[in-house]
Amino acid sequence: MESETPSRWQDVGTTGEVISQAGRELERAARKGREPGETAAAREALLAVTAAGARLARQLDMLAAAYETPNSAEPSELHVVLDQAAAAAEDLGNCAKVAAQAILDE
Numbered sequence: 001m002e003s004e005t006p007s008r009w010q011d012v013g014t015t016g017e018v019i020s021q022a023g024r025e026l027e028r029a030a031r032k033g034r035e036p037g038e039t040a041a042a043r044e045a046l047l048a049v050t051a052a053g054a055r056l057a058r059q060l061d062m063l064a065a066a067y068e069t070p071n072s073a074e075p076s077e078l079h080v081v082l083d084q085a086a087a088a089a090e091d092l093g094n095c096a097k098v099a100a101q102a103i104l105d106e
Contacts (some may be wrong), residue, residue, distance in 0.1 A: 008063050015056045019092075022048035039103055046100035053093020060086035 064082035
């Protein structure tokens with residue numbers, strides 16, 4: 001499992017870049033306001049964040065599992081932090097999903 005950990009961190013970095021790119025696209029769409037196609041562009045960016053948030057949550061969960069300390073009374077600090085980060089990534093994805101749906105409901 002240890003040999004897979006560096007590539008898992010790279011996966012997390014790649015997913016973070018996807019979220020960052022979607023954030024830039026969302027910002028661009030927001031600046032242009034109600035110009036034709038910008039609402040759709042904003043929704044697409046939010047859907048990209050939704051998917052990436054779910055993927056990031058899974059990746060962080062796998063990393064948390066890799067840093068578990070078996071036969072320990074308490075989890076390691078790193079395991080706890082990664083588990084909390086996974087929950088936050090899941091929340092991000094869920095919030096983006098709600099925002100994308102709100103655009104459709106307008």
